[in-house]
Amino acid sequence: GWSGDASGTTNPLTLTVTGDLSVTATFSQNPVDHTPALAVTADGAAAATVGDTIVYTVTVTNDPVTGDGSPIGGLSVSGDVSGAATYLSGDADGDGWLEAGETWVYRATYTAQSGDVGQLVNTFTASGQDAHTTQISAPAPPPPTGFFLFLPMVMR
Numbered sequence: 001g002w003s004g005d006a007s008g009t010t011n012p013l014t015l016t017v018t019g020d021l022s023v024t025a026t027f028s029q030n031p032v033d034h035t036p037a038l039a040v041t042a043d044g045a046a047a048a049t050v051g052d053t054i055v056y057t058v059t060v061t062n063d064p065v066t067g068d069g070s071p072i073g074g075l076s077v078s079g080d081v082s083g084a085a086t087y088l089s090g091d092a093d094g095d096g097w098l099e100a101g102e103t104w105v106y107r108a109t110y111t112a113q114s115g116d117v118g119q120l121v122n123t124f125t126a127s128g129q130d131a132h133t134t135q136i137s138a139p140a141p142p143p144p145t146g147f148f149l150f151l152p153m154v155m156r
Helices: none
Strands: 002-004 023-025 038-043 047-049 053-062 072-079 086-089 103-111 118-120 124-129 135-139 147-150
Antiparallel strands (some): 002 023, 124 135
16 A cells, blocks of 8 residues: 555555655555366377387377466376377477477387287376476377287287
8 A cells, every 4th residue: 555645555556746745655466377177188108019129100289278377397207108209399489398288299209028918008197387386287189099018929
């Protein structure tokens, strides 16, 4: 509010100056609530055999529909089977912040092992932080079924 030769909380304040005046304004800062939202998708091979290198493509979008569109920095993507994914493209202005509507593309690889035979699901999670350094993360929805891994057959 206003104090000194002015009073109240009306904003803006209109003063008629007819001499020396002393006016003090006290402002409070309204905190900005950043609530960005990540949308993550991933795809990979539907089937593989032991020894195959499986390539996963992961896309991460700053979704301004479910979030407020505030930028997300320090973004990383990791699969629970494949490990860290490598950034490929998408940062249009090169500033390291995933802005509203921007989509970044990552790639991860995994070499199929004999212990993986059967159904294998590699769940990816994107993580970063908003402008207030609050951590944010989101998993990619799992595929309806994982991919199937087969042992090679040897005919004699």
